Amino acid sequence: MIRFTKLHGNGNDFIVIDEYKAKVIQDDEKPAFASKYCDRRFGIGADGVLYLGIxxxxxxxxxIFNPDGTEAEMCGNGIRCLVKYxxxxxxxxxxxxxxxxxxxxxxxxxxxxxxxITVNMGRPEFSREKIPVKGTGEFLEVGMHGYKVSAVNTGVPHAVVFVDSLDSPELFNTAPEIRYDPVFPKGTNVNFVRVNSRDEIAVRTYERGVEAETLSCGTGSVACAAVAHRLGKTGSKVRVNTKGGxxxxSLKDGTAFMEGAAERVFDGLI
Structure with missing residues (x-):
């Protein structure tokens, strides 16, 4: 039997496997485990599997492993869930x-x-080499697929698109085109942002690896805040409204800090 705990950060939900004292899932089995148990009809259901180790x-x-079996570099909501556990x-x-x-x-x-939980997310990276994006310099407000797209790395790569409305179904028809565009060699998450004021934005995110919209994305929220500030649309501290919360x-001397809640949902055995 395998013990697990389900947690969420603003509706971005995760299965936590505790390997602090001993390995539970062998490394070569972790991708398949995520694909099987993240399924919301035939598994536990989650946006990813988190492994806590020493x-x-x-x-x-x-x-962290995504539902498609790929391993992500980082996850903002996921790290809060892991820390809560x-x-x-x-x-x-x-x-x-x-x-x-x-x-x-x-x-x-x-x-x-x-x-x-407040996480020091490090310095958002705007150089194409660090995102990565093909070419040199910064990738800010570049025309792509009918939108102006900016890119930044906040632990994982993100594309940021400012829109007047977040309600158009066309946004998530276009999101996969941006996510898989060859300009992003490793793919990218895609965020649509509405600026409400100098200190508030609203965000919807299509996540790489999940290949769908999630209720919230921590690294995506940081990416949107960082790009909005760099383009002069907002101040250095913003409230980010996502579907899940x-x-x-906050951006201080080039470093980003993200604060949000994390909650345990239930414990179980499989």
Whole structure:
């Protein structure tokens, strides 16, 4: 039997497998496990599987596998869920560090009626080499598939598109075209953004690996805030409204910080 815990961050939901004390799923079986159990009809249902392990670089280690079996470098909502689980188990304290494929990220947490976690997301990368995007320089407001597209890496690659309305079904017909465009050698997540004010934006995200819209994307929210600020559309601190809830993103001296809640849904055995 395999124990698991289901958690979510703003409706972006994950299966957590605890490998802090011993490996549960062999590495070569992790992709197939994610594909099977992320299925919402024949499995547990989730936007990804998180593996919590020990680290020689940080307090804990996070690996994340998407429903299509690919491994992602990082996940903003996922790291909050992993931290929530580790806090509940007593593996870490309120201030800790998490090793990811995108680097070691520091976190802090506070609790009232919910667990609120702030993640130091590092410096958003705008150079094409770091995103990656073919070519040199920055990829800001480039015409693609009928839209002006900007790109940034906030742990994983993101395309950001500013629109007047988030309600058009055409947006998510176009999202796969941008996601798979050859200009992005490793593919990209696609975010549509409406600017509400200097300190508030609304975001919808089509996620690479999920290949569909999710209720929230942490790295995507940071990407949208970073691009909006770089283009002068917002200030350095914004409230990001997603379908699943709210995040707060702050940019300080080029570094992005993301705060949001994470909640346990249930525990189970498979």
């Amino acid at each position: 680290s020689d670089k940080a307090d804990i280690r996070m690996r 580790a806090l509940d188990k007593g593996y870490i304290k309120a201030n800790a560090a998490v090793e990811t494929l995108a680097g070691v990220l520091s976190i802090s947490s506070r609790r009232n009626d919910r667990t609120w 709210e995040l707060v993103v």
